[in-house]
Amino acid sequence: DGGITQSPKYLFRKEGQNVTLSCEQNLNHDAMYWYRQDPGQGLRLIYYSQIVNDFQKGDIAEGYSVSREKKESFPLTVTSAQKNPTAFYLCASSIQASGGYTFGSGTRLTVV
Amino acid sequence: AQRVTQPEKLLSVFKGAPVELKCNYSYSGSPELFWYVQYSRQRLQLLLRHISRESIKGFTADLNKGETSFHLKKPFAQEEDSAMYYCALGSGGYNKLIFGAGTRLAVHP
Numbered sequence: 001d002g003g004i005t006q007s008p009k010y011l012f013r014k015e016g017q018n019v020t021l022s023c024e025q026n027l028n029h030d031a032m033y034w035y036r037q038d039p040g041q042g043l044r045l046i047y048y049s050q051i052v053n054d055f056q057k058g059d060i061a062e063g064y065s066v067s068r069e070k071k072e073s074f075p076l077t078v079t080s081a082q083k084n085p086t087a088f089y090l091c092a093s094s095i096q097a098s099g100g101y102t103f104g105s106g107t108r109l110t111v112v
Numbered sequence: 113a114q115r116v117t118q119p120e121k122l123l124s125v126f127k128g129a130p131v132e133l134k135c136n137y138s139y140s141g142s143p144e145l146f147w148y149v150q151y152s153r154q155r156l157q158l159l160l161r162h163i164s165r166e167s168i169k170g171f172t173a174d175l176n177k178g179e180t181s182f183h184l185k186k187p188f189a190q191e192e193d194s195a196m197y198y199c200a201l202g203s204g205g206y207n208k209l210i211f212g213a214g215t216r217l218a219v220h221p
Contacts, residue, residue: 031207033208033209035211040121040213041213042116042118042198042211042212042213042214043198043211044211045208045209045210048208058208090156094207096207099144099146099161099200099202099207099209100146100158100161101148101156101158101209103155103156103157104155105155106155
């Protein structure tokens, strides 16, 4: 069953901790993306990657880091430098130059 | 600056009424525009894209370059259309999308 899987669904982070959100796809898509969704603000791009071992900053990359060691995987680390990390995080993938994203079900991160 | 504006946070209509969800964009190049929809407890999914000029679930959207708009329309709303709708602009050679803030459509019986 092809798709994009995000885990965990819910994540709690203490102040000063780094946490990593997982995103895996078996669609053979080249491009992968991380968005942050906040109420009233829509989706804002954090990082994106078009090919393995390459990624670019989006509009709100500060306090986040990513890696793309495999085509299928694009994990996002929320570092302690991110001042307001509580949000809903969405991962997406697409065939190059299509604009038709496939989204994951999201991870809700809460700082406690 | 590239930007997508959805001026309405909430659009509330009765079943059978026409629906128009507004989307305006700002982009200096040739835009690629999309509508995405998120039904309750479901993933965000592509509804339609302007290059396809298709009608999905009775919805259509026409790109108006003069008015820089890509409004989503449906002549007769159904209760199952209730969802969050996002307009998105394809930006740059990598096709990263810029999303609007979204409009919640509520269709009442």
